Amino acid sequence: MNVKSPMAVAKVVVLGTGGTIAGTGTDQKALTYQAAQLGVDEVVEQVTSAAADLAGIPVESLQVAQIDSKDMDWSVWQDLARALQAELAREEVGAIVITHGTDTLEETAFLLDRLLDVSKPIVLTAAMRPATSDEADGPRNLHDALRVAHAAARQGQAGVVVVMAGKVWPGRSVRKVQSCQIDAFDGGGCAPLGLITDSGAITDTKDWPTPGGGGWACLMADQPPRVEIVTSHAGADGWVVDALLAQPLAGELKGLVVAGTGHGTIHRGLVRALLAAEERGVRIWRSTRVAYGGVDFREGDRWPAAGTLTPAQVRVALMLDLMGIPSAGIRA
Numbered sequence: 001m002n003v004k005s006p007m008a009v010a011k012v013v014v015l016g017t018g019g020t021i022a023g024t025g026t027d028q029k030a031l032t033y034q035a036a037q038l039g040v041d042e043v044v045e046q047v048t049s050a051a052a053d054l055a056g057i058p059v060e061s062l063q064v065a066q067i068d069s070k071d072m073d074w075s076v077w078q079d080l081a082r083a084l085q086a087e088l089a090r091e092e093v094g095a096i097v098i099t100h101g102t103d104t105l106e107e108t109a110f111l112l113d114r115l116l117d118v119s120k121p122i123v124l125t126a127a128m129r130p131a132t133s134d135e136a137d138g139p140r141n142l143h144d145a146l147r148v149a150h151a152a153a154r155q156g157q158a159g160v161v162v163v164m165a166g167k168v169w170p171g172r173s174v175r176k177v178q179s180c181q182i183d184a185f186d187g188g189g190c191a192p193l194g195l196i197t198d199s200g201a202i203t204d205t206k207d208w209p210t211p212g213g214g215g216w217a218c219l220m221a222d223q224p225p226r227v228e229i230v231t232s233h234a235g236a237d238g239w240v241v242d243a244l245l246a247q248p249l250a251g252e253l254k255g256l257v258v259a260g261t262g263h264g265t266i267h268r269g270l271v272r273a274l275l276a277a278e279e280r281g282v283r284i285w286r287s288t289r290v291a292y293g294g295v296d297f298r299e300g301d302r303w304p305a306a307g308t309l310t311p312a313q314v315r316v317a318l319m320l321d322l323m324g325i326p327s328a329g330i331r332a
């Protein structure tokens, strides 16, 4: 662990997991690069050494993982959970910042929001351009995240938020909505919980949602229940579900999340296959492949509706539900 300041009050610990914020490449326009190359110590040092306004904030950093977040998995979440538990338990630590890739940020943020039961802020941040790019956005995002984390700790705010492109988003509903542009996230219909100006001031602040309420222990299970996502589309005849049920380890499949059309509707061919899966004990939840509006449960619907969560977040929610941790926002 790299200790940036010996001060004993309200430390911010930065947990590094990789991502583009730690990425490097030879192409300054950032068309080709590799995520997860710089250590978190270096990423933090670049920001704290250049920002006079961070001088009074004691910052430590700890490398938890070094991955492109497209490869996020259960074992990295377990490592993150262990690190969070250890750091949050330290009295002198006031807040945590997590550097993460943008690709699966919404899944990690949702998971932490569901499982956290703490009185300290957890701020995730990321970047759309690698550290070597002319347009690197990581330093600004990390700078903003440190300021938000520090201010939240001082004000006694707790919960999970994401800081990207000058905005603070709730961890439970944030999602990546842009595959290229720097302002890549939104709140899934929720307004930002705060804005960060170019001068670093935090404005338009709102109360953070209360974290989900505990259940950390479930992350220590060797494997979570297997839940897969299937999409409804033209010609979705259920072949992919039939194939899952036909394979030798079919019994391991515990849940299916359907990314439905429109308001969670499902092609009749896929419905046939899902009914067969349900008979074999597989839980089915519905979400939508449409960006906004979500899916509400309506009378006569056969399967629960996942509200405004993204299909990837619903997959996490169903895994947790199968482990006995229900999710608010699922309607049945």
Ligand code: ASP
Binding pocket: 018, 019, 020, 021, 035, 067, 068, 069, 070, 100, 101, 102, 103, 104, 126, 127, 128, 129
């Ligand atoms: N593939 C990268 C990741 O998620 C993308 C990013 O960080 O922007 O790690």
